[in-house]
Amino acid sequence: MAGDRLQTSDRWRRLLGYGADSPFARLSDWLVLVHPENRDAMEALVLGCAQGCGRYFEQEHRCLHRGGEYRWMLLRGGWVREEGDRPRCLAGTYARISGRKQGEAAARRMEFERASILEAALDPIVMTDGEGNIAEFNPAAEELFGYRRADVLERNLADFIEPAPTREARRLRLRLFLDSGEGAVLGRRVDVQAIRSDGTRVSCEMALSSIQAEDGRLFTAYLRDVSERHRFEDELLRAKNEAERASRAKSEFLSRMSHELRTPLNAIMGFAQLLQADLQEPLSSEQAESVGEIHNAGEHLLALIDDILDLSNIDSGQMELASEPVDLYTLIGDSLRSLSALAEQFAIHLRTFEPSPEAEGCQVIGDHRLLRTALINLLSNAIKYNREDGEVWVEIARHGDRVRLLVADTGPGLTDSDLAAAFEPFVRLHADTRPVPGTGIGLTLTLRIVEAMNGRVGATSEPGAGSRFWLELPVAVAPELPLSANAGV
Structure with a gap:
């Protein structure tokens, strides 16, 4: 450029998408391509240099491409001098820097987003380098520990937050990770102790992550105060x-x-x-x-x-349970005979129990005496809580490697709330309206006995449709059983 005259190279014109016939003869032809936000500064820089205010200039600015979009360019220039160091003209070179500018803009966006996340996070977040020096300390961390961010940046955790007993262990874990890449606490939630600015301790749940930055390894600790928990x-x-x-x-x-x-x-x-x-x-x-x-x-x-x-x-865990094969049909027969007088007293008909040939000899694992107690409790309840001239019967069903023994009755039935309370100790349902003898621990004892034998107890009932209480135990000797073997009592 000499005076107001402008000379451009083919490469410069191609950089901006213009052909050789594009009219760039004067300084104003070029300045009109510069983005309005950069134009005044660019004009002042070039003209100032032309008037002797400087020997060299460098400026980043946006320039209009022929396609209609602005692109970032870097202009470097200065005086071309003749013999005797007399200024002859201004000359400059263009370099396209759109990619770098986009990267810088993306980095600024990422930094803004990171700062926004740290600012808005409800949980404390502390970032450190590989030596434990603090690189970031968000507002939630300020509130938890009682320190201002500006006062703790570049300070080491061991100086004020980390309790002395855990410092050496942390250093060893850190060294192991830096040497081998293996971290015992990375990606896991662990409980740690920390010290507030007033000297009090706080229990925190910590999740730790690590990234490799340009200037070294960074660790981010996501913390949550769990003292109340x-x-x-x-x-x-x-x-x-x-x-x-x-x-x-x-x-x-x-x-x-x-x-x-x-x-x-x-x-x-x-x-x-x-x-x-x-x-x-x-x-x-x-x-x-x-x-x-x-x-x-x-x-x-x-x-x-x-x-x-x-x-x-x-x-109390003092009961010694036998673990032996128990023949169900012998058990049922003995239990029914012992309750025949009670059934007669309450005018209840016990259906005759006749095992099917396929199920005969079926045995379960348990304690014979206690299992008899559990069955008698179910049968006596079915008798005592039945209607007059009602019936009680027993069914056996095979469920895989377990046998279910069910006691059914034709009594008034139970509501869902009654069933929920039936197995609670010392609960006697409807004792205020029916003079039924007992202490209210029979079903509780049955439940405890069967569960102690690795079994289960349950019940189904509907008001007006009777009740069905069952116990289920592992099979000891397992002959072929039908899906359901009804047995009368």
Whole structure:
């Protein structure tokens, strides 16, 4: 450029998409291509240099491409001098820098987005380099730890946040990761302790990630204050321990009381039996009836004591369970015979139990005595809570490697809320409207017994349609069983 005259190369014109015939003869022809936001600065720079304000110039600006879009260019120029160092003209070169500018814009966007995320994050975020020096500290971290971001940048975690007992372990883990790329805590949630500005400790849940930056490895710790959660968990644990201690104390008390009650009760029943067996001085019919009631009441009370003792032993973990094959049909037959008097008392018909040939001999794994107790509890409830002249029956069904024994009745049935409460200890459904004997622990004891034998207990019922209570246990000896073998009682 000399004066106002302008000379451009073919390469310069091609860079902007113009042909050799494009009219770029004067400075103004070129300046009109410069973006309006850059034009005044560019004109002042070039003219200032032309007027002797400087020997060289360099300027980034946007220039209009023939296609209609502006492209970023870098112009470098200066004086071309003649002999004697006299200025002859201004000359310059163009370089396209759109790619670099786009990269810089993308980097600025990423930095803005990163800053926005850090600013808006509800959880504390702390970034460090490979030595533990803080590179970022978001507002949530400021609030948690009580430090301002400006005061902690480039400071080492070990100087003020990290407790002394964990510093060396962290350094060793960091060195292992930098040497081998293996990190025990990367990508996992771990609990850590940290120190606030006031010296108090805070429990945090931390998730750690790592990236390789241009100037080294960066670590980002995403933190969450879990002090309140830990306090709540500690309270729950204390409450659980207290409840377990109370439960053990209750079980021990019940066990001791049961043993203490059995001693005088056995004496009462023994004397009743002596009176009944005295042939030298036989009882009158009225006396015999009274002594019989004493003996029967004693047997009933003894059975209740045994149930309470079994329940307390199971709850306290002191019950020793046998694990042996138990023949279901023998068990069912014995249980039904022992309850025939009770069924007659309540006017209940027990259907005859006739096992099918295919199912005969089926056995389950369990404790015979306790399993008999569980079955008698189900049968006695079906009898006592039935309607007058009702029926009770037993069904057996095979479910894979397990056998389900079901006790059904024709009683008034239960609502969903009744079923939900039926297995709770000392719950006697409708005891306020029906004088049904019992303590309310039969179903609870059944549940505990069967679960202790790796089994399950359940029930279905509808008001007005009777109830069906079942227990399910692993098969011991497994002959072919039909899908459902109905058995009457």
